[in-house]
Amino acid sequence: MQFGISSYSFQPLLRRQEISLEGVFEQIAASGGTHMELATMTVGQSPETMMEYELYEDAETRRRLEAAAENSGVALSGLCIPASFIDEDAATRRAQIDRAKRYVDLCADIGVGFLRTDVVPWALRPESYVQVEALFPVIVEACLEVAEHATSRGVVTSIENHGFLMNSSERCRRLVQAVDSPNFRMTLDVGNFLCVDEDPLMATRNCLDIARFVHVKDFLLRKRYPGPGWLETLGGRHIVGTVFGFGDLETREIVRAILSSGYDGYVSLEFEGNEPTLMGCDTGLANVIRIFDEVTAELAA
Numbered sequence: 557m558q559f560g561i562s563s564y565s566f567q568p569l570l571r572r573q574e575i576s577l578e579g580v581f582e583q584i585a586a587s588g589g590t591h592m593e594l595a596t597m598t599v600g601q602s603p604e605t606m607m608e609y610e611l612y613e614d615a616e617t618r619r620r621l622e623a624a625a626e627n628s629g630v631a632l633s634g635l636c637i638p639a640s641f642i643d644e645d646a647a648t649r650r651a652q653i654d655r656a657k658r659y660v661d662l663c664a665d666i667g668v669g670f671l672r673t674d675v676v677p678w679a680l681r682p683e684s685y686v687q688v689e690a691l692f693p694v695i696v697e698a699c700l701e702v703a704e705h706a707t708s709r710g711v712v713t714s715i716e717n718h719g720f721l722m723n724s725s726e727r728c729r730r731l732v733q734a735v736d737s738p739n740f741r742m743t744l745d746v747g748n749f750l751c752v753d754e755d756p757l758m759a760t761r762n763c764l765d766i767a768r769f770v771h772v773k774d775f776l777l778r779k780r781y782p783g784p785g786w787l788e789t790l791g792g793r794h795i796v797g798t799v800f801g802f803g804d805l806e807t808r809e810i811v812r813a814i815l816s817s818g819y820d821g822y823v824s825l826e827f828e829g830n831e832p833t834l835m836g837c838d839t840g841l842a843n844v845i846r847i848f849d850e851v852t853a854e855l856a857a
Contacts, residue, residue, distance in 0.1 A: 562592070564597075585629060593769075594635050632666070634769060636673075670711070673714075712738075716742070717742070717763070718745065741766055757813065770814060770821065773805075779793055797830075798829040801847065811848055
């Protein structure tokens, strides 16, 4: 098992220029991590322009990433990009697919084995099952094309249970099954299932056999509106991020499920809470490593 942190966790500091890319690698190393997963939106100019920023066109940032990984001993484990394969305009949809394939090429060129692509806008909430069923074959077609290109470059692409439309364990399993490629798997986020009101432990168990990358995070969960700053789930509950181990997820049982499944790949912490960023990342990763170690010992006893 290799533990690390997503650059997304450091987004507030990166946006305010209070930490550099190099500083992120150094912070992860100091926290005991061995890898960083790069969300490309964290190196774009702003959230408003993240769909326009392209890392594959930014040679200077690529050079800095490679140098920082080498100098810190923290590997660059994967890339995460925003994408949408459902635009009704054929030219726009084609551009999004070709863009994803260029990121496959970038991964291959810099020795990164994993690329997570969104397939719909994160904030898109399904209007009906009719809408989901209409979009499904369009998404499958695009994911298959990207996966076939990834096969030729030795890269694994993935869907993440992310947002509201392409989420839930069954929907993600269905997509992976429909694409039917060893180079298209799942980035399993143990917390994001709450966005669609699915039990994180049960959903994690349901998806571990198709997972090739794991995100760990924690949320506070409330049935009634607790005030501003909380995300409303599809079912009308409310969640907010917190330090891993501080929230309402059954973190120890989720870790037990991961270990019992035989998964032995990258585990990436995503911290998105209101606590100070460095505290959330450092304490969160320490809790991740501690809980994995404790449960490993329990399973071996």
